[in-house]
Amino acid sequence: MTERVATTPGLFPLPDPAKQRLSDLKGHQKGDLISGNESDEIVAVYDEYRTQVITEQVEAGLDRISEGQLRWDDMLAHPLTVHENVETGGIVRYYDNNNFYRDPQVTGELTFSGDVASELDAAAAALAEADSDASLQATLPGPYSLFDLATDEYYGDEESFLDAVSEFLAAEVEAFPAHETLYLLEPSLVENAPGDGLDARASEAIDTVAAATDADVVVQTYFGALSEKVYAHLMDADIEAIGFDIVAGDREQTLYNINEYGTKTAAGLGISNGLNTLVESPETLAERVSWVQNKLPAQEFDRLYLSTNTEPFYLPVNKHLEKLAAVAAAAEIELEEVTA
Amino acid sequence: MSRPAENREQFRPENHENEHFLLTTVVGSYPKPKWLNRADDLAEDAESKFTHEHLHEAHDDACRVITAEHERAGLDTVVDGEMRRNEMVEFFAHRIDGYEFNGPVKVWGHNYFDKPSVSDTVEYDEPWLVDEFEFTRDVASKPVKVPITGPYTLANWSFNEAYETEEELAYELADLVNIEIEKLVEAGAKYIQIDEPALATTPDDHAIVGECLDRIVAGIDEDIRIGLHVCYGDYSRIYPEINDFPIDEFDVELCNGNYEQIDVFTEPEFGPDLALGVVDAHTAEVEPVEEIKKNILQGLKVVPPEKLTISPDCGLKLLPREIAYGKMENMVKAAREVEKELDAGEIDLETPVPLAD
């Protein structure tokens, strides 16, 4: 029997009223974005909306509750753009999307920050107030993606910089409150895949971060399939699950990878499209799960994490909420018996 | 295949003083008068007595003012400064059946875009731009250029719920743009500019844009000048492919990058006319005439004078209005001076730009 867990990768769109309120409070310019030492007034607004998005997830019926990462103005680069030894440079494109973030230029040692841990403390408190059995899920950029999104002006070579980023993330994780699951988002493994040598180190870097928590670690990959070689290395990482993009056009490559190299006994399935407003019905989403299982007759799963493929911040809020509910409902639908 | 671009002569003013003629134009958008922004806000405010009819009048007034401002700067062809448009995709999405709006999405920080969704088959309903063109045509004494957001950008910057592929959606939209151009031509439009900024971010799709343009110009008389504007990208990724596009003119942004990319266009020979950006749309200082003249010479490295159009890099709407005006005014002065020097044979067309030491 495969347990199905309804969740999200985190990084939600800001609720619409918050968009206006926060931009009025913070300003529109580059220098006005989150720095990690915002005023009490701004902190209070984020607290309010954090509680709101936690309630929304509980009401949608998700099994794992994300903090929402509403403060992450720079998306996955956030843990660095708020760091004291990082300067924010120009606005640069976020993967292949029409989204931009401030280039984090690392100019000193990546010492402990605690920024994400304090968000999770607040989320844990808000979740305890909510009447729910769902448990807390933490989200971080995977070490390779954070390394890829940043500019190194301190460590000098790729290997030392990647090591430093992974050790930084590990120390952040150690400060987290109790969490059931940790999602490490690794779109760069697809979009800007590591070359020879670095691919093995990317997987070791994940081990460094994963070793810092007792939680189940899911490494979510998206914007397409991993190359065969990167996948083979990722399988060496000591994690509970690899997450796959089941929406992208090249999902046959994903199936090929799993058939060739196997996968963990749990997997993440990005079944709902985080880049499109078309809301898939729970039945359609459930069919995608069955499709994957039918295509992998030799693979048995103890647990499948179901979510959108990408972070949902690309979506308008109404569609994001509908998709949360659809994923939660899909996790409850009785699947046709899979015969091995 | 490029279209025969001899249709530029129709824009030469009757009293043009030089033998050479460098067609001067703008890309389109222009800073709105401050009172128009207040009027836009008032019209959104349900409690104000300011109605949409009032707003329509305010738009008319602004178009009249900005068109006159373009003429005062001496441009050979003018635009209304896109006073009626809020954003380049939203404006058209509101006019095309099949689009819906669900709310703003993040671009960066607290900057958002009301990214529309194509939730059903796109269809042509009412004309999009004919009324505003007729208004501007009637208040202008110079020919009016009409900028239209291209179908590839309209598809690429929307959520596609209804079509199998974005490519298919782009072609459907291209057919609608073709209908709109037919109606504009009936109303007397002679100069159309298709804006495709999305091509700069996904240059590998140049063949899709080419196919869109084939559909856009189908049945459009060769007298009608068709330009294509693409900005802020790596032009080497779409050149020489654009030589096969059915356009009269390719409008580029190169001033902002100090003409580092100009050599991209010298090999092989440039097909359409070149509309060259000679003032920067992102710096709030008016370039001196002498500097703009040097920029114009860069264009002569690519095409002869009879194929060179002079334009700002991009829409000027982000600049303070007096700076935008100053840039247009100096741009026209520079073009007229270069024409004179060409007439006098003072410019060496073999090496128009002196070689660096």
Ligand SMILES: [Zn+2]
């Ligand atoms: Zn432009």
